[in-house]
Amino acid sequence: MPRLTLRWLIAAEILLTxxxxxxxxxxxxxxxxxxxxxxxxxxxxxxxGTWAIVVLGGLAYGSLFLPPFNPHAHHLDAHLLGMWLAxxxxxxxxxxxxxxxxxQLAEALGESANARKLTALATLAAGTTHELATPLSTxxxxxHELRRNAGDNPAVAEDAALIVSEVERATEVLGxxxxxxxxxxGEELQIITAGELVDQVLDRLRRRDxxxxxxxxDAREAKLKVPPRQTARALKGLLANACDAGTEVTLSLRxxxxxxxxxxxxxxxxxxxxxxxxxxxxxxTTKPPGTGMGLGVFFARSVITLNGGSLGYEARPGGGTRACxxxxxxxxxx
Numbered sequence: 001m002p003r004l005t006l007r008w009l010i011a012a013e014i015l016l017t018x019x020x021x022x023x024x025x026x027x028x029x030x031x032x033x034x035x036x037x038x039x040x041x042x043x044x045x046x047x048x049g050t051w052a053i054v055v056l057g058g059l060a061y062g063s064l065f066l067p068p069f070n071p072h073a074h075h076l077d078a079h080l081l082g083m084w085l086a087x088x089x090x091x092x093x094x095x096x097x098x099x100x101x102x103x104q105l106a107e108a109l110g111e112s113a114n115a116r117k118l119t120a121l122a123t124l125a126a127g128t129t130h131e132l133a134t135p136l137s138t139x140x141x142x143x144h145e146l147r148r149n150a151g152d153n154p155a156v157a158e159d160a161a162l163i164v165s166e167v168e169r170a171t172e173v174l175g176x177x178x179x180x181x182x183x184x185x186g187e188e189l190q191i192i193t194a195g196e197l198v199d200q201v202l203d204r205l206r207r208r209d210x211x212x213x214x215x216x217x218d219a220r221e222a223k224l225k226v227p228p229r230q231t232a233r234a235l236k237g238l239l240a241n242a243c244d245a246g247t248e249v250t251l252s253l254r255x256x257x258x259x260x261x262x263x264x265x266x267x268x269x270x271x272x273x274x275x276x277x278x279x280x281x282x283x284x285t286t287k288p289p290g291t292g293m294g295l296g297v298f299f300a301r302s303v304i305t306l307n308g309g310s311l312g313y314e315a316r317p318g319g320g321t322r323a324c325x326x327x328x329x330x331x332x333x334x
Contacts, residue, residue, distance in 0.1 A: 006049045009041050010056060017060040026064040026084065034061045038091040042098035050099060054091045061087055132170075140167045189307075191330060192228050194253060194260045195220030200232040202251075207243045215253040222255050223330040226307050234300035235262070238311075238323045241296060242266035246320060255329070259309075262325040270319045279313050 013034070020028045034057040041053035061084055147160035195215065202208045224231075242249040245268030254261045271279075279297050301311045309327040316322050 005044050006041075006052065009037055009045070009053050013037055013053070013057055013060050017063060020064055026061070028064075031061060031064065031083065034058075034087055035091055035094070039094055039098065042095040043102075047099055050095050054095050057091060058084075058088050136167050136171055140164060140171075143167065188227065189225050190228050191223050191225055193220060194222045194224055194255075194262070194327075197224065197226070197228065197232060197235070198251065198253060198262070200228065201235045201239065204232065204236050205239055205243075207240075210243050210247065211239060211249045211251055213251050213253075215251075216255065219253040219255040219260060222260050224260065224327055225330040226327065227303070230303045231307070234303040235264075235325065237296035237300050238264050238325070242268075242321070242323065245269075258329050260327045260329060262327070264323040264325070265316055265320060267320045270315050271313075271321055273315075276313050276315065276321075 016030075016033055016037070020026075020031055038050075038054045038057050042050045045053065065081075065084070143160045143163035147157050147164065150157035150160060198213075198215065198220075202211060202213075205211070239249065239251065242264050243266070246266035248267045250263075250265045252261075252263045252265070254263075297311075304311045304325060304327065307327065309325065311326075312324045314322050314324065
């Protein structure tokens with residue numbers, strides 16, 4: 001579709017040039033339509049197509065001053081030349097402005113879509129947890145009673161113990177799904193230092209003995225404006241994934257260009273490029289069935305991007321994976 005639109009706009013500029021050339025050349029006031037076509041290109045084409053239309057329009061407009069279209073070119077009117085120069089200046093500036101507006105609109109729509117997905121998942125998770133809580137509790141109690149009254153029948157006792165274990169696992173998975181999907185949405189933004197945030201994350205991490213910290217003092221003291229519980233939960237999920245992937249995890253904290261860069265590296269086998277590209281998609285997971293819902297990274301990325309940051313994954317040289325978190329420093333903390 002964009003290529004077809006580009007062809008139509010090029011054809012329109014050629015046709016306009018011919019018509020103007022036969023009806024007064026650069027003296028025809030409808031030469032203003034070149035700017036209209038440049039604006040149309042900026043609204044519907046990609047960046048390369050937009051600049052093609054702008055440049056072609058400038059050349060076509062300039063050709064109207066040549067003798068085939070303007071037999072009185074040696075008596076060139078300064079006013080007409082000024083109109084052409086106005087196009088050369090205004091058309092690129094207009095294209096730049098429209099392209100930037102389109103990019104900002106696309107980013108805003110992307111953030112809005114992430115927020116809607118996160119809210120929908122949270123609602124689904126909360127509803128599912130609520131609806132299943134009562135029957136799971138009933139099964140749990142009945143299985144306990146069955147095991148207690150099994151008497152001399154070890155097979156029944158073993159089956160009852162298995163039911164209890166599976167119910168507890170299902171309850172834990174539901175609770176994790178609710179947390180990963182964003183329970184706590186609407187938490188107020190607070191000023192917190194990056195060091196305090198990292199401390200909260202590690203305090204809640206079961207396998208924190210595997211994590212080696214590499215933090216710079218200026219990064220620890222940098223102030224962030226984030227929802228602390230949500231952000232801590234998101235970062236905890238990234239660290240937990242790293243602990244699942246390898247035996248040693250490094251958490252590094254750096255301050256660069258008004259942002260905090262928090263990297264989580266593991267020494268695991270690493271992931272192929274196609275898998276790295278899909279990390280963060282809802283319900284996509286590389287973990288074995290029953291051990292992951294595929295929502296943790298999606299939740300983390302949503303929380304981080306909604307607060308002006310970014311989350312990316314890359315392969316480490318020599319093996320392993322690196323999660324790269326960037327969060328903006330609060331202006332008052334600069």
